[in-house]
Amino acid sequence: MSDNTSPLVTAAWSFLVLVVFLLLWEYGPGWVGMPEFVLPPLTRVAEEAVRIWQTERLLWHAGITALEVVIGFVLGSAMGALIGYALGVSPRVEAILSPYLLALQIAPKVAFAPLFVMWLGYTIYPKILVAILIVFFPVLINVLSAMRAMDTDMINLARSFSATRMQVFRMV
Secondary structure (H helix, E strand, O other): OOOOOOHHHHHHHHHHHHHHHHHHHHHHHHHHOOOOOOOOOHHHHHHHHHHHHHHOOHHHHHHHHHHHHHHHHHHHHHHHHHHHHHHHHOHHHHHHHHHHHHHHHHOOHHHHHHHHHHHHOOOHHHHHHHHHHHHHHHHHHHHHHHHHHOOHHHHHHHHHOOOOHHHHHHHO
């Protein structure tokens, strides 16, 4: 069955869904007797957003958070790449570290945030550590998969031409 609706009709329906959602947000909790502290009306949320924007330096704090995310991303990527490379190069390192990495990977990353705050205080470090944990495993798994997918014949060919380990890493 093909859908022959025009883009204008689709846009109108999308807009209608948005309007219904916003109206339900504004008036729905009051209709069912839900307290305002559970789900405040849209107008209260908008007023508070404007207040925060004007008085509490929202952009400054957003910039700090962005910096923490970037630092965590860079460090997590570097650590994931280095450890993934080490696991791919050495089966012994993989056998030793795999149980610990698996245990750390299956744990919910958000569960570590309160521990990091308790250990390190309310500073930049717990936030960076959570970002590192989130980024670390996808990078590690991709680098390890790439290491395992390398053609051993190409590696042996490069070594037969007296390529160093770094040359094999960079060229192959």
